[in-house]
Amino acid sequence: MSASRQGRGCKLTKVYILIFVCFATKAVHVELTGDLTSNNYLSALRRFISRRGKPKHIYSDNGTSFVGAYNEIGRFIKDNCNSLSENLAQENINFHFIPPQAPHFGGLWEAGVKSIKYHLRRILGNCNLTYEELNTVLVQIEGVLNSRPLTPLSTDPDDLLPLTPGHFLIGRPITSLPSQNYEEVPSSRLSRYQRIQQLRQHFWRRWSKEYLSELQQRSKWRSNADTLGTGDLVVLKEDNLPPLKWRLGRITAFHPGADGINRVADIRTATGIVRRPFCKICPLPNNKEG
Template identity: 55%
Template sequence: RYKCLHLEAVSTLSTDSFILTLRRFISRRGRPREIFCDNGRNFVGAAKEISDYLTSNSDTVCNFAANEGIQFKFQPAYAPHFGGLWEAGVKSAKFHLNRILGNAHLTYEELASLFSYVESILNSRPLCPLSSSPNDFQPLTPGHFIIGRALTSLPSPHLADINPNRLDRFQRLEALRQHFWRRWQMEYVCELQQRTKWRVPGRALQLGDLVLIKEENTPPMHWRLGRIAKLFPGADGISRVAEVATGTGTYKRGVKYLCPLLDETHEALKADASKGPQDVAAPTNGGEVGNIHR
């Protein structure tokens, strides 16, 4: 699953507000076939209203829309863990938004703009290498499945460390975006660096691996990526320093500052290795490993 995120600001939790939000989503992203949601009263009311409208207009010009109606699938009541796949991205947004907003008073337009900033940041995260070419430093991101290319942002001055009382409202909004980026980016990098007990062997970096270079004070939506050009093993045969080739030059970095973005083939082999011998099914495509959709 690629877990592309779409955030909307609403003024009330009513059925009418949700229907308007759904119309905005369809206008920007296209009409979904299925909507998975919890048992919120606004969601249930919107599903009933849309269903009644499609049923009452089944013999009119809207016949095509009725046949292609949106299907709502509700999870059980008081069971938020059923939506873990999409709740993970929303949790990342809410966790840091609650901390950076604090007691800030924002207008509806400012809050909607901040949600768009957060949405673009979350959808810019690197998933895996875009290609196997050693000269390609671009990763595959959720933004590729939304607009067909990586998401970018306009450059702006660094405002996160300036006293908020010295900033106007526009600058304060940009400072909030930079604060969110700083907090969430460090959390995401830590998730990529899965640390296991030293006695459990892990996959070592290899030549040509696409890695995310861990750096501080990077601008929002700027991911420093490179390919492993050379490894420097120690006396025990373990490489703790690597030479990384980037679009701006070649640099030496400690391995603890490099986060590998493994391709889908390695993820498939890792998933098969975690299963027992009785759980691994024989491949049906001549022994090749199939693609895995995130």
């Protein structure tokens, strides 16, 4: 819900979130829209294209706003095909729709919707924000999702930087301005700006823990599975890290137990070597490739 203004007597209106997910880089783009009409979807699509560039293909479900936008663009191309150059006609966006009643065909964007919607509903609760404030929260959540480490950036054992969706968007990792920790402060003592930062911090705390847990393969440690190797780039599970801050390091040594099974490793980080159990180590996907 979005409020028309701050203070008492404000009018609450329902708003919607439009999520774009890049199939190649897994980058996420979030747009706030007022309703589900085709015109509003086209406006959000134009904002997306103006900032990210025009895509060649767009995949979506069979929502009426998506199908309506496709029909409207198709009518424009048909009515103006004589005045448009051949090159422009060839650069038209190709819309692809999954089969009706088959949301599992869109698993990639459904995962992006879940990442945002699941935690956003829990951190907002009954909080009523203005359109600008809600848009600020969503853009900051977009930055959080695009800061997640995907794979090692290089095979250099001295390189502690991971490849993130932010590298494909701005050429470097996405960072944020430093901010005081407001997680434990009652919302009644915070200003509107501080409340927005508190929402971002709550989202980061919930989502980052979930993402790190997904990187780990949970199994009974009865044998060496060789999932980790010396020199692998890993993410460390650390408490009280600020938003968009990931602690990474490379494994330097293992410490087997009395049964010969490795359960502890030494990791070289930017601040020195630390020793952590495997339950606090999250290997990045495709760590063995290259």
